[in-house]
Amino acid sequence: AQSVTQPDIHITVSEGASLELRCNYSYGATPYLFWYVQSPGQGLQLLLKYFSGDTLVQGIKGFEAEFKRSQSSFNLRKPSVHWSDAAEYFCAVARGSGGYQKVTFGTGTKLQVIP
Amino acid sequence: EPEVTQTPSHQVTQMGQEVILRCVPISNHLYFYWYRQILGQKVEFLVSFYNNEISEKSEIFDDQFSVERPDGSNFTLKIRSTKLEDSAMYFCASSERTSGSNEQFFGPGTRLTVL
Numbered sequence A: 001a002q003s004v005t006q007p008d009i010h011i012t013v014s015e016g017a018s019l020e021l022r023c024n025y026s027y028g029a030t031p032y033l034f035w036y037v038q039s040p041g042q043g044l045q046l047l048l049k050y051f052s053g054d055t056l057v058q059g060i061k062g063f064e065a066e067f068k069r070s071q072s073s074f075n076l077r078k079p080s081v082h083w084s085d086a087a088e089y090f091c092a093v094a095r096g097s098g099g100y101q102k103v104t105f106g107t108g109t110k111l112q113v114i115p
Numbered sequence B: 001e002p003e004v005t006q007t008p009s010h011q012v013t014q015m016g017q018e019v020i021l022r023c024v025p026i027s028n029h030l031y032f033y034w035y036r037q038i039l040g041q042k043v044e045f046l047v048s049f050y051n052n053e054i055s056e057k058s059e060i061f062d063d064q065f066s067v068e069r070p071d072g073s074n075f076t077l078k079i080r081s082t083k084l085e086d087s088a089m090y091f092c093a094s095s096e097r098t099s100g101s102n103e104q105f106f107g108p109g110t111r112l113t114v115l
Helices: none
Strands: A003-004 A011-012 A020-022 A024-026 A034-040 A044-052 A056-060 A064-067 A072-080 A089-093 A101-107 A109-114 B003-006 B010-013 B021-023 B031-037 B043-052 B052-055 B065-068 B074-077 B086-093 B110-114
Touching: A003 A101, A011 A020, A011 B003, A020 A109, A020 B003, A024 A064, A024 A072, A024 A101, A034 A064, A044 A064, A044 A072, A072 A089, A101 B031, A101 B043, A109 B043, A109 B074, B003 B086, B010 B021, B043 B065, B043 B074, B074 B086
Parallel strands: A011 A109, B010 B110
Antiparallel strands: A003 A024, A020 A072, A034 A044, A034 A089, A056 A064, A064 A072, A089 A101, A089 A109, B003 B021, B021 B074, B031 B043, B031 B086, B043 B052, B065 B074, B086 B110
């Protein structure tokens, strides 16, 4: 069965500092990988996704993520964090192709940004 | 830009009552999903629906739950007799039938509070 591990429950960074959120997945075939962001009381917004091709994917709001098959990782990065980036971030993996997919989410990492 | 919509945004009900959560998926999408997020926990898959039948359901989706696409636009989740532990945010999602990515688009969620 597919699974996602986000080892960091809570991360605090200073505004302007770089950010890396870790994500490891378990899936038997080529995964479809996602990062979502959720502000308090809000829905899920897709930051970026990986399906195939270039292993470094660019997303919205200046985020990027790198797929490393050898490490089963899909870490999210941002070179300079803004106060508005404070939110909860979910890594997710989907199985299936050409139609139905079931998305499995990680437990999330809460990002706090300090001045 | 087309989006998934959900109503109501917040539903309060008494334990044992029936609730229906409504979703309007993106118009050309054919796959529909419900997910649940209990406060402070991760997003969990409940059920997927395609061609007027359930494709897959999780162990959470017991006999108290049902889904329906009553017309060409709505997709509903019914909980027959709500329990306190059904209190959660419920997200609807949809995806189109294409090869490759099949990204799921999530709605803003309905917060269900069972008293």
